[in-house]
Amino acid sequence: MSLLKKKRKPTIKKGPITAGLWEKCPGCGEIIFKKTLQRSLKVCPRCRYHFTLTAVERINMLVDKGSFRPLDQGLYPLDPLQFVGPSPYREKLVQNRKKTGLPDAVVSGKAKIEGWGVVLVITDSRFLMGSMGSVMGEKIFRAFETAAAERLPVTIVSGSGGGARMYEGCLSLMQMAKTSAAIARFEREGLLYVSVLTNPTMAGVLASFAALGDVLVAEPGALIGFTGPRVIRETIKQELPEGFQTSEFLLEHGLLDMVVSRDALRRTLVDLIRVFSGPSPGR
Amino acid sequence: MNSGKESVPALDFEQPLLDIERKIRELQEFSRKEGFDVTGELEALDRRARDVQRDIYSRLTPWQRVALARHPNRPYTLDLVGAMAEGFVELRGDRQFRDDPALIGGVGFIGKRRVVFLGHQKGRSTRESIKRNFGCPHPEGYRKAARLMRLADKFRLPLVCLIDTPGAYPGVEAEERGQAHAIAENLRLMLGLKVPIVVVVIGEGGSGGALGIGVGDRIIILENAYYSVISPEGCAAILWKTKDKAPEAARALKLTPNELLELKIVDEVIPEPLTGAHRNWEKTAELVKEAVTASLDRLEKLPTRILVYRRQEKYRKIGIYGEK
Numbered sequence: 316m317s318l319l320k321k322k323r324k325p326t327i328k329k330g331p332i333t334a335g336l337w338e339k340c341p342g343c344g345e346i347i348f349k350k351t352l353q354r355s356l357k358v359c360p361r362c363r364y365h366f367t368l369t370a371v372e373r374i375n376m377l378v379d380k381g382s383f384r385p386l387d388q389g390l391y392p393l394d395p396l397q398f399v400g401p402s403p404y405r406e407k408l409v410q411n412r413k414k415t416g417l418p419d420a421v422v423s424g425k426a427k428i429e430g431w432g433v434v435l436v437i438t439d440s441r442f443l444m445g446s447m448g449s450v451m452g453e454k455i456f457r458a459f460e461t462a463a464a465e466r467l468p469v470t471i472v473s474g475s476g477g478g479a480r481m482y483e484g485c486l487s488l489m490q491m492a493k494t495s496a497a498i499a500r501f502e503r504e505g506l507l508y509v510s511v512l513t514n515p516t517m518a519g520v521l522a523s524f525a526a527l528g529d530v531l532v533a534e535p536g537a538l539i540g541f542t543g544p545r546v547i548r549e550t551i552k553q554e555l556p557e558g559f560q561t562s563e564f565l566l567e568h569g570l571l572d573m574v575v576s577r578d579a580l581r582r583t584l585v586d587l588i589r590v591f592s593g594p595s596p597g598r
Numbered sequence: 599m600n601s602g603k604e605s606v607p608a609l610d611f612e613q614p615l616l617d618i619e620r621k622i623r624e625l626q627e628f629s630r631k632e633g634f635d636v637t638g639e640l641e642a643l644d645r646r647a648r649d650v651q652r653d654i655y656s657r658l659t660p661w662q663r664v665a666l667a668r669h670p671n672r673p674y675t676l677d678l679v680g681a682m683a684e685g686f687v688e689l690r691g692d693r694q695f696r697d698d699p700a701l702i703g704g705v706g707f708i709g710k711r712r713v714v715f716l717g718h719q720k721g722r723s724t725r726e727s728i729k730r731n732f733g734c735p736h737p738e739g740y741r742k743a744a745r746l747m748r749l750a751d752k753f754r755l756p757l758v759c760l761i762d763t764p765g766a767y768p769g770v771e772a773e774e775r776g777q778a779h780a781i782a783e784n785l786r787l788m789l790g791l792k793v794p795i796v797v798v799v800i801g802e803g804g805s806g807g808a809l810g811i812g813v814g815d816r817i818i819i820l821e822n823a824y825y826s827v828i829s830p831e832g833c834a835a836i837l838w839k840t841k842d843k844a845p846e847a848a849r850a851l852k853l854t855p856n857e858l859l860e861l862k863i864v865d866e867v868i869p870e871p872l873t874g875a876h877r878n879w880e881k882t883a884e885l886v887k888e889a890v891t892a893s894l895d896r897l898e899k900l901p902t903r904i905l906v907y908r909r910q911e912k913y914r915k916i917g918i919y920g921e922k
């Protein structure tokens with residue numbers, strides 16, 4: 316590491332560097348070799364800043380190799396409001412599909428984590444800020460149904476700066492109730508639901524399924540809250556306290572069970588599933 | 599009860615209707631003083647008023663409807679509860695932190711039926727508005743609501759929720775005390791509650807802050823109320839980069855009662871009295887009472903398990919997507 320640091324310093328030039336082999340850490344400004352970053356699960360070796368993961372990266376990081384079986388892949392968003400604005404919803408969808416290779420901001424599937432079967436849902440914060448529309452609501456509802464039918468625990472890894480998706484209006488808002496309905500039903504199954512909050516988890520996503528886990532786990536330094544910091548600052552016309560709305564802030568205020576760094580997340584999930592489900596991976 | 603006819607500043611589109619209303623009152627006065635029979639003239643004016651009203655209200659833009667929903671003289675939760683309920687007892691406090699005056703609750707009779715009421719509460723004077731935080735609850739408001747929902751469950755009393763909030767309060771303390779968590783807990787609670795829940799959007803249905811007491815078996819909305827995932831101003835600021843485009847955003851968001859009915863977000867729209875709820879509280883309360891009573895009459899016939907199952911299915915079906 317120290318060798319790399321020395322080599323790089325004279326050549327810092329923002330644009331070409333970040334576009335190529337190097338990436339700048341938003342946490343400490345360090346320029347990091349991309350391969351180093353990959354090896355460290357995209358955590359800055361210097362300040363432990365947790366870079367945002369794509370859904371695919373998250374799946375690869377969490378589950379036993381080759382064990383992921385996607386669920387409900389055929390679901391795709393429509394434009395139910397025929398949303399008229401400076402940039403039409405349909406165009407946004409095409410752009411985001413191209414950018415992420417995903418039909419919407421959510422991927423779900425069955426997988427094994429150290430042999431333990433689990434239904435896994437990942438939201439990808441790159442797709443329209445990980446916002447929740449009809450597709451996310453439906454996929455999450457079905458994920459809980461699959462878990463109930465197959466007696467599996469559920470883990471949802473949320474990353475959503477957008478909350479409920481504006482472009483689908485009140486249909487999006489009602490997905491908060493819809494996902495909560497899935498969880499209300501899942502309650503009686505006696506199966507575990509772990510909600511993992513990553514940077515950022517905000518608004519309608521946090522105020523529904525993401526806050527309703529039996530256990531709430533967050534990655535370090537994630538922005539987690541109901542209202543975005545900019546809007547709060549504008550409303551109260553004051554600067555916000557240091558560390559406001561970070562994982563550590565929420566932990567201190569009793570709103571999370573634990574903050575777990577990325578390299579320990581898999582282990583934590585296994586520990587939780589094991590202690591809530593019984594001694595050995597039966598299924 | 600005040601219906602404040604003259605004290606309220608008219609919205610510009612209301613003027614023609616108010617002019618006819620004034621003519622009707624003058625004619626009535628004239629006929630009383632002079633002893634003339636003006637029945638025919640009055641009937642004609644009344645017909646005109648209805649035509650003009652239909653014309654005005656059918657052409658209201660979504661943004662004008664938002665203005666009506668926010669009208670400072672609209673009946674608020676306690677006004678409607680006061681008019682439609684008997685023996686109402688307000689119950690306060692979340693038993694954890696404090697009482698939130700922006701979200702009220704209590705028990706009372708609608709006719710012979712006992713119900714638990716919940717509702718966002720705005721203030722009318724500047725002082726009361728500040729006390730009520732302009733109808734924007736903190737987490738403790740939602741936790742008080744949760745407490746009263748459990749009370750409703752225990753005594754098998756139906757729940758009636760009146761929605762009227764710009765949104766849950768965006769502040770530092772609200773975040774510290776878990777605004778999102780409190781709302782989420784209520785959603786799950788309401789989706790398992792063993793008593794009928796009737797929700798009436800009486801003014802502003804502001805996003806998650808509205809939904810936090812807004813899950814139900816039947817969702818009713820007043821004709822000049824709105825329900826939206828984000829405020830038109832907020833949406834305009836994000837997409838158009840200026841709040842001045844709020845009228846366009848209001849149109850794009852499909853937040854008006856009839857649009858919401860089409861999207862199956864609401865089940866029923868209550869038409870408001872001729873000159874709007876803000877000019878006739880008594881009639882509005884009567885209409886809300888009728889709608890709530892009719893809904894509860896039907897819902898109370900269902901066995902508990904069916905009731906809860908149907909509520910969960912109702913929400914499960916909301917959403918429009920494609921599937922390959």
Ligand SMILES: [Zn+2]
Binds near residue numbers: 343345361
């Ligand atoms: Zn760093």
